[in-house]
Amino acid sequence: MDSKLYIYNTLTRKKELFKPINPPFVGLYACGPTVYGDAHLGHARQAVTFDVLFRFLSFLGYKVRYIRNITDVGHLESDADEGEDKIQKKARIEKLEPMEVVQYYMNRYHENMRQLNVLPPSIEPRATGHIIEQQQLIKKIIDAGYAYIVNGSVYFDVMKYDADHHYGKLSGRKIDDLLSNTRALEGQSEKKNPLDFALWKKADPAHIMHWPSEWSEGYPGWHVECSAMSTKYLGVEFDIHGGGMDLLFPHHECEIAQSVAGYGKDSVRYWMHNNMITINGQKMGRSLGNFITLDQLFAGNHEILEQSYDPMVVRLFILQAHYRSTLDFSNESLQASEKGLKRFIQAAEKLGKIQASGHSTLDPSTLGKKCLDAMNDDLNTPVLLAHLFEATKWINAISAGQETITTNDLDGLKKIFSSYLSAVLGISLTGQNKTGDNLAEELIRSILNLRTEAKNKQDFALADRIRNELNKLGITIKDGKDGVEWEI
């Protein structure tokens, strides 16, 4: 596996050649959602970004174990270990058991991911399912001297850690700056220092979610779940950890500190962060009234939206920007992506009908190389998409008789479409985003080819037989002057 994949490592702030620890195996961890509300565009961008990484690594031949967690406990309203648990609060308001809230929003998240053609991860661990593993890591951190116990709660000692190691190496933040920007809040008096963060919190009487521990009946801090679950399934050292840029500090900074303190080493080789989404140039937020959930987006059900947008349009829109650039949502840009998707759909239809000739006036192998180079360059999906749009122009030109192509090169062109557009970018061209869709579509094309051949051989009985078989499956076909069209 002679990979030429370069990945921008947030830790070193440069693009690095990707070298897995144990090739052909790759361990990939990405932070998943806290399931107390519907997923929005930000969730979609993060999920699609690491889905494309998962797909591309698999395409390169790596055997990828991809872990994406579900946060179902410990994520408090404020980053300063204050406020109510987000899930418990929702449960209180809705008069439900917290795990009913979790199940409900997790199911909806999965449905959104299915619509966006995001593959399920290899393992989707839940924080409440790994309380023991979190406690084991906390014990290691205490034993190493980097955590202290106050009134049944356990806090990570940031100052002690920073004296021995370097707190802030991922985010580039400096302890002194952080301290001067932190107000000591009421109720934080348990902490030696306001930068310290909770590893275990003693549950107050109103807290429904709690488990026994040697420190108290309580619940884990938010940061510790990812450190415990990633290393449980990927080993103490693994290849890639991803997440949104909003998680870089404090969440990922704290993960590094926990690993170094508890395991004596950095767990992660490559840290990857996708950038944020803005809405018409503004930060997205509930208070700004521009908070659009994916369901609203797919249904056109929000005052900002001029229309509904197909999940594949949204996926294409996300991939038309590089994952490290900010991505601005606007109706215009989504509508542009909608046109782009249509171009791909039309090109794929034409591609199925192209007749090969004895000579190629175009060179798909060069194009394939360019596609690979784009992805190898830190997943440059906008450049890859530009090449694929170039391919649609070729297809149009061949279709119009302005260019010609041999059977071999035609197969090459088809392979570029199926490999890069479908397998790597995960763009499904049927608009129905179901697994097996692509295969069904290709099967229909194959069957229609057989039918065309039968007609050419005057075997109309077979041609009709094929039409009937397809009709039985709910597929209608229409013979036009440009070939056969079909509809499910």
Add this chain to the structure above:
Amino acid sequence: MDSKLYIYNTLTRKKELFKPINPPFVGLYACGPTVYGDAHLGHARQAVTFDVLFRFLSFLGYKVRYIRNITDVGHLESDADEGEDKIQKKARIEKLEPMEVVQYYMNRYHENMRQLNVLPPSIEPRATGHIIEQQQLIKKIIDAGYAYIVNGSVYFDVMKYDADHHYGKLSGRKIDDLLSNTRALEGQSEKKNPLDFALWKKADPAHIMHWPSEWSEGYPGWHVECSAMSTKYLGVEFDIHGGGMDLLFPHHECEIAQSVAGYGKDSVRYWMHNNMITINGQKMGRSLGNFITLDQLFAGNHEILEQSYDPMVVRLFILQAHYRSTLDFSNESLQASEKGLKRFIQAAEKLGKIQASGHSTLDPSTLGKKCLDAMNDDLNTPVLLAHLFEATKWINAISAGQETITTNDLDGLKKIFSSYLSAVLGISLTGQNKTGDNLAEELIRSILNLRTEAKNKQDFALADRIRNELNKLGITIKDGKDGVEWEI
């Protein structure tokens, strides 16, 4: 809520009026799958049975919290606490992390449930996610004197329990009969008595899945997960516990013993068990070659199957027998259900077009009453379906002008359809439960039929052509003596 629902309680062996502990709330627990292989007809029957109960209780106005678990640890190959963990064994064979096996089959199970229109439960807890809760219950049982520790493993003391309470009250089995039928197996010497069962097993070095405990680094026994998770989410006493009849002994018998020993009381008010499925009169089993998975059934991809069956046909087939009767699979009976589904679809189409008149010659309100009575009589779905088929006759008669109906009664008739057929029985008439996968599989079947026809006509060129087309799409086909098999 003046319910007249009668439920057959396996514990008392009679139909009892259903009285929830805290109306309008109902706590319902049903055993879910051990996720180490694809779901088959038996899984479908159990899931559909308790889905209909969940739907009917909700229809009656109850607020149901429905828990259906996922068993992802502790289910050993033999009921006598011997053999390998089923999931670990699969993981070893497939060279995967056990939780990858769990995730893979859990996703497939969820997809099957979606196809069968089985609603997701309110909470779907996993055994590995509740190790602490299981340990807490085990401690209670030890403290109560009904369990003993040997070499780091904890066993339930059945003889001690039976002396104080009554082991066998659910299954009606007698200790003496059980003992005379039990051989003391090698390696069971840790147990005082062969009827004792493991609550916690010390992990041997080859066992990958293990957690710390005060007894040993080990893993929970299978039976304890359901007792721990049901009571965590439904309280120490709850309304209904369901499962397949194959789980009655020892699984549910052991659950009762654990609750009585640990909590001092029976947790469950009503025990419900669905009966088994036979295949052409035979027990279903891998060794008998009649083990049909749901995917195979939906795709028609098994030598026993004459065709593929839509998930809704399978659901209707299941509901055409009472859940406490055995249900025999045969192509004829499935084909009969297919015709039945078609009758409902046609009737629903006609129903939408019926013109009301000034006078009714039929009485839907009486019919509605009969539907309710059928469900109240221990979920008598075959009787309910007979009434609904009667309704299709009415609809045909009205449509043909042989009978007339007023606007009010027409609404009543529509309501019977939407309430009982759609909401309670969960029969969807839109055909939208087909996934792309299914379509792809049906397309493959269609193509293979064409190929068989071509071969029968000695058109081997076409037959080869079809084989090549499928190969190009990554589908290999194999001609066996019982027909064609294929693999993607």
